[in-house]
Amino acid sequence: MEIKIPEIGESILEALVASWHMEDGAAVAKDDIICELETDKVNVELTAEASGTLHILIPEGQTVPIGTVIAKLEEGVAAKASPAQATAAKTEAAVPKAPPAAPSTQGTKQVASPAAPAAQASTPAVNPAARQQATERGINLHEVAGSGRAGRVILDDVLAHDQAAPEKKPSEKPPAPSAASEAAPAATDDGRPTTRQPMSPIRQRIAARLLQARQQTAMLTTFNEADMSWVKKLRSRHQEHFTARHGIKLGMMSFFVKASIEALKQFPAVNARIDGTDIVYHHYYDIGIAVGTDRGLVVPVLRDADQLTFAVIEQQIADLAAKANARKLTLADLEGGTFTISNGGIYGSLLSTPIVNPPQCGVLGMHSIQDRPVVRDGEIVIRPIMNLALSYDHRLIDGREAVGFLKLVKEFIEDPSELFLEL
Secondary structure, three states, X not given: OEEEOOOOOOOOOEEEEEEEOXXXXXXXXXXXXXXXXEOOOXXXXXXXXXXXXXXXXXXXXXXXXOOOEEEEEEEOOXXXXXXXXXXXHHHOOOOOOOOOOOOOOOOOOOOOOOOOHHHOOOOOOEOHHHHHHHHHHOOOHHHOOOOOHHHOEOHHHHHHHHHHOOOXXXXXXXXXXXXXXXXXXXXXXXXXXXXXXXXOHHHHHHHHHHHHHHHHOOEEEEEEEEEOHHHHHHHHHHHHHHXXXXXXXXXXXXXXXXXXXXXXXXXXXXXXXXXXXXXXEOOOOOEEEOEEEOOEEEOOEEOOHHHOOHHHXXXXXXXXXXXXXXXXXXXXXXXXXOEEEEEHHHHOOOOOOOOOOOOEOEEEEEOOEEEEEEEEOOEEEEEEEEEEEEEEEOOOOOHHHHHHHHHHHHHHHHOOHHHHHOO
């Protein structure tokens, strides 16, 4: 049986063989995860369609076109121990081994079988995303109870274990360094050290998209600032009750999503796109939320965000961010979007010019909040101020509309009661 790179999406033409979770010649069982592929948009796990012996044709690190045969599966009955055996080789380096069993002369809780040197803990079957998160969080996978098929540890198990675990002690070892950081520096012509590594598919995609935005749009940015006093008061006053009722904290982003949607309703061009010589106005509001990950920036989308409550917006953003960091986003999470919001403030950015995400025509940039002196009713007072930026495609959106849109967002943020009263 041939194992091929599957059709992942219309715009995806190739994939990187990111990692094999089985060794060449290993016995695999049906539905075992054997390989992880990385594309310019999403990561995909390949599973065995039958039991048998795996013969790898394409090694890790190679990028091949869709449809390429990367391995063959010699069908047959796989060994029962294959799931643990298959994941052991990839997991042992990243997961601390369980301490060896004490001599049998002393009473221990482990029951040692005379015929089983296998009394030492075997490496559990683990999904790749769960393994990565366990490594990054310093979690021993032997301590995580698996809820997947045949006791496989999945991402939710690792996250639940991490939330339930007590605060990590300072003596705990940090996560193992990434392969990139371990790469040996190479000498250049003048003898000074450098390190060279290929761009990942997603980084190549980001570079191409940013260049496309600069070359194919007439991008311009307008700025304003918002007094965050009311939003901060509302969050402080209702945070405890909101969290107890909905199980999620009330953040800043839901206010800006709501404010942007109300402003988009009054300035529909900002929610539109250009298609050839036509303007396509969207009568729905799919809001992209920029999320920074270790692989780069991705923009998952809140579908029909105008129909979502504050709590649902916050929950969906948290879920999408977790999926992005665990490399579990699907094409459905990323495709589409009529307008984007990017929060550089979480990294400490004071002011920036966000880049439009084609074919969208507008992106709102949020920034860090600073206490500043401002004039209110003829007096100088201190207020928490956030700089706002709207980058837009000037081919479709005039300056008057851009300034009006951003001014309206500012007004909704400075007096959020209008969002609830739908004024």
